[in-house]
Amino acid sequence: MQNSKAELLQGTLDLLILKTLNTGPLHGYAIVQSIQRCSDEILAVEEGSLYPSLHRMEEKGWISAQWGRSENNRRAKYYALTRAGRKQLEDETAIWERVCRAITLVLQAA
């Protein structure tokens, strides 16, 4: 419960990463920047959250990793969605929409 600093909703990080990778492979550092940019600088993913999440999802087979070189000529690990990952992205998106709608309903109750 920080003051007004941007935090993640627990449980949404995997979804955000999967979605970010949906447009093509990216390395970790770029994923953070992409999420931050796409969210209007509201969401800030800490590296201490990012890498454990990436490793979890790789283990589960949702993403695959491959070493390469970044645009800045630095060694970087590129992550790509697998078929299972695309399925997971669909599922989690549906769950998010469902729960988000439910919460909104409660907040709009008389």
Place this chain on the structure above:
Amino acid sequence: MQNSKAELLQGTLDLLILKTLNTGPLHGYAIVQSIQRCSDEILAVEEGSLYPSLHRMEEKGWISAQWGRSENNRRAKYYALTRAGRKQLEDETAIWERVCRAITLVLQAA
């Protein structure tokens, strides 16, 4: 990550409870039912989550408790929003809307 069973988004329980109490004092059992009903049976609050949350918020001064009798003539602890609780409700509602919008933005990105 259950199959399709309704879960809470971590971090939203306090908000849901505060909002539910906004219309008037309720006892714990009734809070659960109210959230469930208002959310179209999507959100199910476990008692093992509810009571710790209520006690946390009482400790923080957002709600106050008072023993009474339920509609069914049973002893029940009624919780009511305090002034600080109303403020907290406002704040958390704003944060939710902000973060919810941010996530939606990411999910809608090309």
Place this chain on the structure above:
DNA sequence: TTTCTCCCCTTGACAATCTAGGTGAGTTCT
């Protein structure tokens, strides 16, 4: 009197995130 529902509670496990570090390689500045 047995059973059911209502209503309260706690303990321990678990999962996700954050804090706070650390590494190394390439680039830029002085």
Place this chain on the structure above:
DNA sequence: AGAACTCACCTAGATTGTCAAGGGGAGAAA
């Protein structure tokens, strides 16, 4: 050439919130 900075990776430990799984008592209903 050396220093400082950025990019990009990583991990250990603490913290937090939720869930699972219990338990108890009192009123109502069978």
